[in-house]
Amino acid sequence: MSGIIRRKVDSKGRVVLPFKDVREVLIVKSGDVIIASPKRSEIERILRIIEEYNKREKLKIAEDWFRLVEEAGLSEIEESKIQEILKKGMLREVV
Amino acid sequence: MKRIFIDTNAFFRGRERFLKLIEDGYRLVTCTIVVYEFLKVIDELIAEEKDPRRRKLYIKLKNRFPSLLEDLDIEILSHRISAQEIREALMIMEEKSVDIGDALIYLLLKREKIREILTYDDDWKRLNIEVTQ
Numbered sequence: 001m002s003g004i005i006r007r008k009v010d011s012k013g014r015v016v017l018p019f020k021d022v023r024e025v026l027i028v029k030s031g032d033v034i035i036a037s038p039k040r041s042e043i044e045r046i047l048r049i050i051e052e053y054n055k056r057e058k059l060k061i062a063e064d065w066f067r068l069v070e071e072a073g074l075s076e077i078e079e080s081k082i083q084e085i086l087k088k089g090m091l092r093e094v095v
Numbered sequence: 096m097k098r099i100f101i102d103t104n105a106f107f108r109g110r111e112r113f114l115k116l117i118e119d120g121y122r123l124v125t126c127t128i129v130v131y132e133f134l135k136v137i138d139e140l141i142a143e144e145k146d147p148r149r150r151k152l153y154i155k156l157k158n159r160f161p162s163l164l165e166d167l168d169i170e171i172l173s174h175r176i177s178a179q180e181i182r183e184a185l186m187i188m189e190e191k192s193v194d195i196g197d198a199l200i201y202l203l204l205k206r207e208k209i210r211e212i213l214t215y216d217d218d219w220k221r222l223n224i225e226v227t228q
Contacts, residue, residue, distance in 0.1 A: 051120075055117060055118065055120070057166075058117045058166070058167050058168075059114055059117055059118065061163065061166045061167060062110075062113055062114055062117055062167060063110075063114065065106075065159070065163050066110035066113070068152065068155060068156055068159065069106075069107055069108075069110075069156065070110075071152055072149060072152035072153055072155075072156055073149065074107050074108075074140075074156075075107060075108055075110070076108060077104070077107045077108060078215075079104050079215055079216040079217070079218075082103060082104055082107075082132070082136055083194075085135075085136050085139045085140065086132060086135055086136060086139075088139060089135050089136075089138070089139045090135075
Protein backbone atom coordinates (compact mmCIF):
# COMPACT_ATOMS: atom_id res chain seq x y z
CA MET A 1 0.00 0.00 0.00
CA SER A 2 1.29 3.45 -0.76
CA GLY A 3 0.26 6.94 0.22
CA ILE A 4 1.47 10.30 1.40
CA ILE A 5 2.13 10.81 5.13
CA ARG A 6 2.52 14.27 6.64
CA ARG A 7 5.13 14.65 9.39
CA LYS A 8 6.40 17.69 11.31
CA VAL A 9 10.09 18.54 11.02
CA ASP A 10 11.86 19.88 14.12
CA SER A 11 14.17 22.89 14.20
CA LYS A 12 17.17 20.66 13.46
CA GLY A 13 15.53 19.19 10.36
CA ARG A 14 14.70 15.88 12.04
CA VAL A 15 11.57 13.90 11.28
CA VAL A 16 10.12 10.77 12.89
CA LEU A 17 9.70 8.07 10.29
CA PRO A 18 6.65 5.80 10.39
CA PHE A 19 8.69 2.60 10.94
CA LYS A 20 8.69 0.49 14.11
CA ASP A 21 11.71 -1.42 15.50
CA VAL A 22 14.01 -0.06 12.85
CA ARG A 23 17.46 1.26 13.73
CA GLU A 24 18.58 2.20 10.23
CA VAL A 25 16.93 3.26 6.97
CA LEU A 26 18.17 3.69 3.43
CA ILE A 27 17.20 6.84 1.57
CA VAL A 28 16.82 7.63 -2.11
CA LYS A 29 17.08 11.31 -2.91
CA SER A 30 15.93 12.70 -6.23
CA GLY A 31 15.76 16.48 -6.48
CA ASP A 32 13.49 17.69 -3.66
CA VAL A 33 12.10 14.20 -2.98
CA ILE A 34 13.36 11.58 -0.57
CA ILE A 35 12.06 8.06 -0.13
CA ALA A 36 13.16 5.99 2.85
CA SER A 37 12.97 2.28 3.57
CA PRO A 38 14.58 -0.18 5.97
CA LYS A 39 14.69 -2.74 3.16
CA ARG A 40 17.58 -2.50 0.71
CA SER A 41 15.77 -4.49 -2.00
CA GLU A 42 12.78 -2.14 -1.86
CA ILE A 43 14.85 1.01 -1.98
CA GLU A 44 16.88 -0.39 -4.89
CA ARG A 45 13.67 -1.20 -6.76
CA ILE A 46 12.37 2.36 -6.23
CA LEU A 47 15.74 3.78 -7.29
CA ARG A 48 15.64 1.76 -10.53
CA ILE A 49 12.12 3.03 -11.26
CA ILE A 50 13.15 6.67 -10.64
CA GLU A 51 16.29 6.31 -12.75
CA GLU A 52 14.37 4.69 -15.58
CA TYR A 53 11.73 7.41 -15.44
CA ASN A 54 14.36 10.17 -15.41
CA LYS A 55 16.16 8.59 -18.35
CA ARG A 56 12.93 8.34 -20.37
CA GLU A 57 12.14 11.99 -19.61
CA LYS A 58 15.62 13.06 -20.69
CA LEU A 59 15.40 11.05 -23.90
CA LYS A 60 12.08 12.71 -24.71
CA ILE A 61 13.54 16.18 -24.03
CA ALA A 62 16.60 15.48 -26.20
CA GLU A 63 14.44 14.06 -28.99
CA ASP A 64 12.24 17.19 -28.94
CA TRP A 65 15.36 19.35 -29.06
CA PHE A 66 16.84 17.61 -32.08
CA ARG A 67 13.45 17.66 -33.82
CA LEU A 68 13.45 21.43 -33.41
CA VAL A 69 17.07 21.66 -34.65
CA GLU A 70 16.11 19.60 -37.71
CA GLU A 71 13.03 21.72 -38.39
CA ALA A 72 15.29 24.80 -38.29
CA GLY A 73 17.53 23.14 -40.90
CA LEU A 74 20.57 23.02 -38.62
CA SER A 75 20.97 19.29 -38.01
CA GLU A 76 23.70 18.88 -40.63
CA ILE A 77 25.62 22.06 -39.91
CA GLU A 78 29.37 21.58 -40.39
CA GLU A 79 31.96 22.70 -37.84
CA SER A 80 33.52 24.96 -40.50
CA LYS A 81 30.18 26.75 -40.92
CA ILE A 82 29.90 27.24 -37.13
CA GLN A 83 33.41 28.73 -37.05
CA GLU A 84 32.63 30.97 -40.03
CA ILE A 85 29.49 32.33 -38.34
CA LEU A 86 31.38 32.89 -35.08
CA LYS A 87 34.23 34.73 -36.78
CA LYS A 88 31.83 36.92 -38.72
CA GLY A 89 29.97 37.87 -35.53
CA MET A 90 33.16 38.59 -33.59
CA LEU A 91 34.61 40.70 -36.40
CA ARG A 92 31.44 42.75 -36.56
CA GLU A 93 31.69 43.39 -32.81
CA VAL A 94 35.27 44.66 -32.92
CA VAL A 95 35.14 46.70 -36.13
CA MET B 96 29.19 7.87 -13.40
CA LYS B 97 31.18 8.52 -16.57
CA ARG B 98 31.37 12.15 -17.70
CA ILE B 99 31.50 13.30 -21.30
CA PHE B 100 32.02 16.80 -22.61
CA ILE B 101 29.49 18.13 -25.13
CA ASP B 102 30.98 20.46 -27.74
CA THR B 103 29.05 23.26 -29.48
CA ASN B 104 28.41 21.31 -32.69
CA ALA B 105 26.93 18.35 -30.73
CA PHE B 106 23.96 20.52 -29.75
CA PHE B 107 23.13 20.71 -33.46
CA ARG B 108 24.03 17.34 -34.94
CA GLY B 109 24.49 13.69 -34.03
CA ARG B 110 21.05 13.09 -32.53
CA GLU B 111 21.48 9.31 -32.29
CA ARG B 112 24.82 9.49 -30.50
CA PHE B 113 23.51 12.09 -28.07
CA LEU B 114 20.49 9.91 -27.21
CA LYS B 115 22.76 6.88 -26.79
CA LEU B 116 24.86 8.75 -24.21
CA ILE B 117 21.73 9.48 -22.18
CA GLU B 118 20.61 5.86 -22.60
CA ASP B 119 24.00 4.66 -21.36
CA GLY B 120 23.73 6.88 -18.27
CA TYR B 121 26.54 9.31 -19.04
CA ARG B 122 26.79 12.55 -17.07
CA LEU B 123 26.79 15.30 -19.72
CA VAL B 124 29.10 18.25 -19.19
CA THR B 125 29.71 21.45 -21.09
CA CYS B 126 31.28 24.85 -20.37
CA THR B 127 30.78 28.59 -20.66
CA ILE B 128 32.71 28.79 -23.96
CA VAL B 129 30.32 26.29 -25.56
CA VAL B 130 27.29 28.15 -24.17
CA TYR B 131 28.72 31.38 -25.62
CA GLU B 132 29.45 29.80 -29.01
CA PHE B 133 26.06 28.11 -29.30
CA LEU B 134 24.13 31.30 -28.48
CA LYS B 135 26.41 33.44 -30.63
CA VAL B 136 25.81 31.19 -33.65
CA ILE B 137 22.06 31.26 -33.10
CA ASP B 138 22.10 35.04 -32.66
CA GLU B 139 23.98 35.50 -35.93
CA LEU B 140 21.55 33.21 -37.71
CA ILE B 141 18.60 35.17 -36.31
CA ALA B 142 20.17 38.46 -37.41
CA GLU B 143 20.72 37.26 -40.97
CA GLU B 144 17.64 35.12 -41.58
CA LYS B 145 15.09 36.61 -43.96
CA ASP B 146 12.55 33.78 -43.81
CA PRO B 147 10.22 34.60 -40.86
CA ARG B 148 9.31 30.94 -40.24
CA ARG B 149 12.92 29.86 -39.93
CA ARG B 150 13.80 32.95 -37.90
CA LYS B 151 11.06 32.01 -35.45
CA LEU B 152 12.55 28.53 -35.11
CA TYR B 153 16.00 29.97 -34.35
CA ILE B 154 14.48 32.18 -31.66
CA LYS B 155 12.70 29.14 -30.25
CA LEU B 156 16.01 27.23 -30.09
CA LYS B 157 17.72 30.16 -28.39
CA ASN B 158 15.01 30.46 -25.75
CA ARG B 159 14.81 26.72 -25.22
CA PHE B 160 18.58 26.25 -24.74
CA PRO B 161 18.80 27.14 -20.99
CA SER B 162 15.99 24.71 -20.10
CA LEU B 163 17.60 22.02 -22.25
CA LEU B 164 20.76 22.27 -20.13
CA GLU B 165 18.68 22.23 -16.98
CA ASP B 166 16.32 19.41 -17.97
CA LEU B 167 19.15 17.15 -19.09
CA ASP B 168 21.15 17.95 -15.94
CA ILE B 169 24.04 19.14 -18.08
CA GLU B 170 26.80 20.37 -15.83
CA ILE B 171 28.21 23.75 -16.95
CA LEU B 172 31.88 24.18 -16.10
CA SER B 173 33.29 27.68 -15.64
CA HIS B 174 36.64 28.85 -16.94
CA ARG B 175 38.80 30.28 -14.19
CA ILE B 176 42.22 30.47 -15.65
CA SER B 177 45.60 31.75 -14.62
CA ALA B 178 48.19 33.54 -16.75
CA GLN B 179 50.19 30.31 -16.74
CA GLU B 180 47.23 28.43 -18.22
CA ILE B 181 46.90 31.07 -20.94
CA ARG B 182 50.56 30.42 -21.80
CA GLU B 183 49.84 26.69 -21.90
CA ALA B 184 46.80 27.31 -24.12
CA LEU B 185 48.95 29.35 -26.52
CA MET B 186 51.44 26.50 -26.70
CA ILE B 187 48.68 23.97 -27.40
CA MET B 188 47.34 26.23 -30.15
CA GLU B 189 50.73 26.34 -31.81
CA GLU B 190 51.64 22.68 -31.38
CA LYS B 191 48.26 21.18 -32.27
CA SER B 192 46.88 23.80 -34.66
CA VAL B 193 43.68 24.37 -32.72
CA ASP B 194 41.93 27.63 -31.87
CA ILE B 195 42.07 29.35 -28.48
CA GLY B 196 38.57 28.14 -27.53
CA ASP B 197 39.49 24.49 -28.03
CA ALA B 198 42.82 24.93 -26.24
CA LEU B 199 41.13 26.46 -23.18
CA ILE B 200 38.46 23.77 -23.16
CA TYR B 201 41.18 21.11 -23.41
CA LEU B 202 42.94 22.51 -20.32
CA LEU B 203 39.62 22.61 -18.48
CA LEU B 204 38.92 18.96 -19.36
CA LYS B 205 42.38 17.96 -18.15
CA ARG B 206 41.79 19.74 -14.86
CA GLU B 207 38.36 18.12 -14.49
CA LYS B 208 39.74 14.70 -15.49
CA ILE B 209 37.19 14.37 -18.31
CA ARG B 210 38.61 12.03 -20.94
CA GLU B 211 35.86 11.92 -23.55
CA ILE B 212 34.27 14.53 -25.81
CA LEU B 213 31.27 14.42 -28.12
CA THR B 214 32.30 16.59 -31.05
CA TYR B 215 32.19 16.73 -34.83
CA ASP B 216 35.22 19.00 -34.96
CA ASP B 217 38.17 16.97 -36.25
CA ASP B 218 40.67 19.33 -34.61
CA TRP B 219 39.98 17.44 -31.38
CA LYS B 220 41.51 14.30 -32.89
CA ARG B 221 44.91 15.98 -32.60
CA LEU B 222 44.50 16.37 -28.84
CA ASN B 223 44.97 13.71 -26.20
CA ILE B 224 41.30 12.93 -25.58
CA GLU B 225 38.84 10.28 -26.73
CA VAL B 226 36.61 11.71 -29.46
CA THR B 227 33.08 10.32 -29.70
CA GLN B 228 30.99 10.92 -32.83
